[in-house]
Amino acid sequence: MEPRKILLNEDEMPRQWYNILADIKINPPLGPDGTPLTPETLAPVFPMNLIEQEVSTDRWIDIPEPVLEVLAIWRPAPLVRARSLEKALGTPARIYYKNESLSPPGSHKPNTAVPQVYYNKVFGIERMTTETGAGQWGSALSFACAQFGMQCKVYMVRISFDQKPYRKAMMETWGGQCVASPSTETRAGREALERDPDTPGSLGIAISEAIEAAVADETGKTRYSLGSVLNHVMLHQTIIGLEAKRQFEKIGEYPDIIIGCAGGGSNFAGLAFPFVLDKINGKDIDIIPVEPAACPTLTKAPFVYDHGDTARYTPLLPMHSLGHAFIPPPIHTGGLRYHGMAPTVSQIVTEGIATPKAVTQIQALEAGVLAARTEGIIPAPETTHALACVVSEALKAKAEGKEKVIVFSWSGHGLLDLTAYEKFLSGQLTNYVLTDEEIERSERIFENFPKPTLLKSR
């Protein structure tokens, strides 16, 4: 019997994260006045040890022992050979995936929630605030806070809060607190409710609320946490790709194509960045972030300076963005409904190191159902976007008769997002594809913003 899974023992877990900022340059974040931010400006929002990580250009950063101990609840994650999927597709390609669905909250998100909570804890912080869309990130942060005995407050986009009561119960089981956003607890929330008392909310508004709640705590013991986009978040996620490289070494294999779904970019970056290093050093590989056609940041939106949130509390970040006021169509993929994209991911796309693709939610769910029936795990709606691309690359390899090695990140399971499958299977799923006109309209918001420079890393 050929093994399905390539396993690592706990003592084979990577002891350092890979920091892509040692190998690529990005435009600096800018303050409200358009000048580069100093780290100190961020101190009311994040603890200084994480800010230092955010701006570090060291290539390797040690993973603290207490972080490794918590990650070991589910890590190292198996690298799985998807033989049943290969067989169903009749492809000569060898398909592998990192199974990130095995964490207690069911996704890759705790890879950064755990170190973020740890660094806050050692900095003397007692309470964390954050936002959540579909609920994956809020669940992950609540889980991590329970591990370190920290308080956790989550602002959850109202439409998801109402549709997914299970997510709230999950966070509360771990001791977190969860309120619908916009709430009446913050100025940003109250203003949003004044504008529209029936608003479904948005990630942009929820981020504003969570930042405000952190900054407003006069004891100074509260900080904010973001689950994607920022450099230190990408850094923490590289444990996925670093493990994968060790696992490929064990079986004497190396991937030709690396695929990950991309909303804010952290899942994609986690798998891809350690391979980007190899590509910069000359390896001939394809690196593909996959996004929804309904929110096509990388494939359609311009590379600009934009805010990460609706109320414009965050600095200006250099990124592919549909505009901080953009509200994505109601696709069943909460984790990919974000107007922007991580600066580091935007940068490697700008440089042509990664080549993004967009898929519709029906293409994605089709691949998701095939994957569930072959590989067994029901993928998160986010993961199905990566799967749609995997299927198309595997069929291309079949048409060309090539033995390509494909690896992708199975970012999470879909057991708390089964409505997407229900709608798809009953033929009630709608496709949303953003038109060029809609994109042009959303772009006008940047007219008076500074423009990032086109940097070239090598």
Place this chain on the structure above:
Amino acid sequence: MEPRKILLNEDEMPRQWYNILADIKINPPLGPDGTPLTPETLAPVFPMNLIEQEVSTDRWIDIPEPVLEVLAIWRPAPLVRARSLEKALGTPARIYYKNESLSPPGSHKPNTAVPQVYYNKVFGIERMTTETGAGQWGSALSFACAQFGMQCKVYMVRISFDQKPYRKAMMETWGGQCVASPSTETRAGREALERDPDTPGSLGIAISEAIEAAVADETGKTRYSLGSVLNHVMLHQTIIGLEAKRQFEKIGEYPDIIIGCAGGGSNFAGLAFPFVLDKINGKDIDIIPVEPAACPTLTKAPFVYDHGDTARYTPLLPMHSLGHAFIPPPIHTGGLRYHGMAPTVSQIVTEGIATPKAVTQIQALEAGVLAARTEGIIPAPETTHALACVVSEALKAKAEGKEKVIVFSWSGHGLLDLTAYEKFLSGQLTNYVLTDEEIERSERIFENFPKPTLLKSR
């Protein structure tokens, strides 16, 4: 860093199941006329290869290669040292658990769903029917049927069907069909609806429907599948305990106390039976099945001959039973709401090899929340019953200053049963404890049934 998990590689998976019928005697199943059943009588319901397994007394039975290949999607399951829970309890006990929550459906159930579907497939069957209460078993069978390209029809107890639409979506994603029971598709269903059009349904009625649907298929290509109670189901689950024994050998440890939750008995049996063999051979260990005080089959109900279903389609089985007409109180633990108990589990309790305990659902959920906040995984409501007993044994060890080694089965995660936690955390959970009077009343149903003999295995 001390490792959390004791892992096995796929090539270390057990290649044989342990059959407890080589080491204990049980009363034979009886037909409607009160005489022992011949295997042939069961042929319309189960395929002959599984019936042979049901009556086998061979101690070791080979696990077929194609079954191992599917089990390898998530097995071997880690044996985890619950250091965080130990620390929270301040106990000198060393607590370990088998993590059965990592299977794609999220519980131990696929350990038997996979071989059952495989044996049906090689026997030429094309379609399986079954019942499900909370949904764990129906999900597991749908998952397994997808792996072998079989059709699957699940009769789901109406109250759960209405409360948990996600479960239906899950089964359908794997290609299964799921209808609410009682349905109008079967005579048993129609009769139940005539008696009470608004009935919430019961496991007993759903079993009757599923058996009837299998037997009624005139092509002979449909068979029924049961997720617990029967000997071959217990057999398949022993992979849990066999793996655990190998893992304990690796670290030079051996448990003093073995704990599992018990509804029909398969999760408990899966972990415990391989250790029962050692106990019969002289090992001094405590073996504890834990059941809900609301459905106290082992701790309160008599050892009798009873039917497994309400419509009395099943043979008479020797078991601890509250009566086939008994409808358990609406506790949040669908998997433990069953009137009977596996004959093999009933037998070892009758002989004093295992000593059952009952806990209330509030005790259980209290332990479940503690476990979620320390070990990280949100336990299935079923698992929380085992956890309540683990906590009490660990505190006893603390009071006595003894370094007991405790192992239990973490039978599944609770991500599809979070309502139980929501109710508990908001103080809305009610305790149900069955009174002696209620039990006496339910016992009258056995008055005219044959009585099992008190057998002694050694």
